[in-house]
Amino acid sequence: GDQVEQSPSALSLHEGTGSALRCNFTTTMRAVQWFQQNSRGSLINLFYLASGTKENGRLKSTFNSKESYSTLHIRDAQLEDSGTYFCAAERGTNTGKLTFGDGTVLTVKP
């Protein structure tokens, strides 16, 4: 079946630094969403991309459908950025179903 390979599975950053999360897709996807899971377990929408790049504050995401990957860049990491980040991709077969990656656990340290 469709697979979304998310990496890394865990990431530790010091405050003020940055890094990137990546999702590779085994099949062509129509769109990708990125979520942050907060401490209560809720999923917060970060980005929805059908192509290209979007930026919001210290976060930037890119989706390359042709090369089957998406990235989420975090810069100037803050303590409140800690949590689990999920990418989820939609294949575009008129079902709207999302296939989720396994998540990246981000820990930001002082």
Place this chain on the structure above:
Amino acid sequence: DTTVKQNPRYKLARVGKPVNLICSQTMNHDTMYWYQKKPNQAPKLLLFYYDKILNREADTFEKFQSSRPNNSFCSLYIGSAGLEYSAMYLCASSRWGGSSYEQYFGPGTRLTVL
């Protein structure tokens, strides 16, 4: 307003008893989804309604039921809860056919079965 609401936020149930979870949205979205999420796992799609048509995933077909009395509301029903049903249940909605199929998630209902 991109709010999806879920009730209750926390639910305690006994093994063998039924459970009914509620979701609502006022975005006039035609599609509503239910996911199950367990710790350290990705959300798992259980079922979704496109308008009045219910689609259930094959591996959870017999475990969950749902109803959608109108466009705004959707419920998730467990007829006889087992310990394995303890999880966070996330509702989401989206609109098909437009330029964006973005799914918006509710805050979740944390179900604990004892």
